[in-house]
Amino acid sequence: MSEVEPRTEAGDVLTEVIMRTFRLYGGFLEAAEVMTKPVGLTAAWWQVLGAVLRRPLPVSGIAREMSLTRQSVQRIADLLVEKGLAEYLPNPAHKRAKLFRPTAAGYEAISCLAQAQHAFTNRISAQVDLDDLRTTLRVLDRLVAALDSTP
Amino acid sequence: MSEVEPRTEAGDVLTEVIMRTFRLYGGFLEAAEVMTKPVGLTAAWWQVLGAVLRRPLPVSGIAREMSLTRQSVQRIADLLVEKGLAEYLPNPAHKRAKLFRPTAAGYEAISCLAQAQHAFTNRISAQVDLDDLRTTLRVLDRLVAALDSTP
DNA sequence: GTCAAAATGACAGTATACTGTCATGACGAC
DNA sequence: GTCGTCATGACAGTATACTGTCATTTTGAC
DSSP states (O other), X not given: OOOOOOOOHHHHHHHHHHHHHHHHHHHHHHHHHHHHGGGXXXXXXXXXXXXXXXXXXXXXXXXHHHTOOHHHHHHHHHHHXXXXXXXXXXXXXXXXXXXXXXOHHHHHHHHHHHHHHHHHHHHHHTTSOHHHHHHHHHHHHHHHHHHHHOO | OOOOOOOOHHHHHHHHHHHHHHHHHHHHHHHHHHHHGGXXXXXXXXXXXXXXXXXXXXXXXXXXXXTOOHHHHHHHHHHHHHTTSEEEEOOTTOSSSOEEEEOHHHHHHHHHHHHHHXXXXXXXXXXXXXXXXXXXXXXXXXXXXXXXXOO
């Protein structure tokens, strides 16, 4: 039997952080569903639409930006087009990779959501210390980087 | 047109924290899949087995503890029993709610995973400041509480 | 210019977790 | 003890994201 590597104190804390991350993921996702429901969207649709607010992108580009698979984004994008919230444009630079962007209805839905999102984040963030929240963001950024650097 | 509520500075930071939370969820989940694969488990199985290491629980009790639905946990639990990693015991206190617990094989799989998990959390947590990590845990706890208190 | 490699979309299949519904067991008010 | 309510498991259906595979388009090495 080989030696058992003990967990460092930092490792213990990180383990707790990971468990909270899972809880928060579920909680934030649920909050997003609650916000999007009245507008006729879902959290996933919101996320995809939000990625092309500033400029059109091909589906594969959205996927890269969001760290999702092409296939997942493609499915949502097709649904959004079907619902009239987004559209495909011919891409002069690439015959297959059409450009994806919101329609006027899509932009309107997103602006309604911005309202709800502001109210939500303002309310929740008021319950924590701002400097601590900044520290948290910095730590999470470091953790994302640490995960990406060692796949 | 009604007034547009602006996002506070804390709200802005929280928005960034939420996006990192989604990224980290994906990253940690992937890391868990990598760790569980050699042992013949999945991340979800690991989580369910881990909930009954110390004492048996009925499926609905596990679900409550993990903030998941009964149905999701039931499906995993049945799979674990099918694979011989866990078993159902008669519950003297409740005829329907059988008690769920790991078998010897289940405990062995979990102890293998503990090894990989320790190495992982030790390595990742070494890249952040310990006090900052503690602050992060405290903030995440507050956020979980804030979400739970206003459904 | 040619051709291999990578990118892209399309299609199929799987895992996870959710909601909704129903029947049955447990529990408390009375 | 009875009855209404809640808890629990079972079953069905949906949403999201994943992997794998294939054909087509683009890109880059030569």
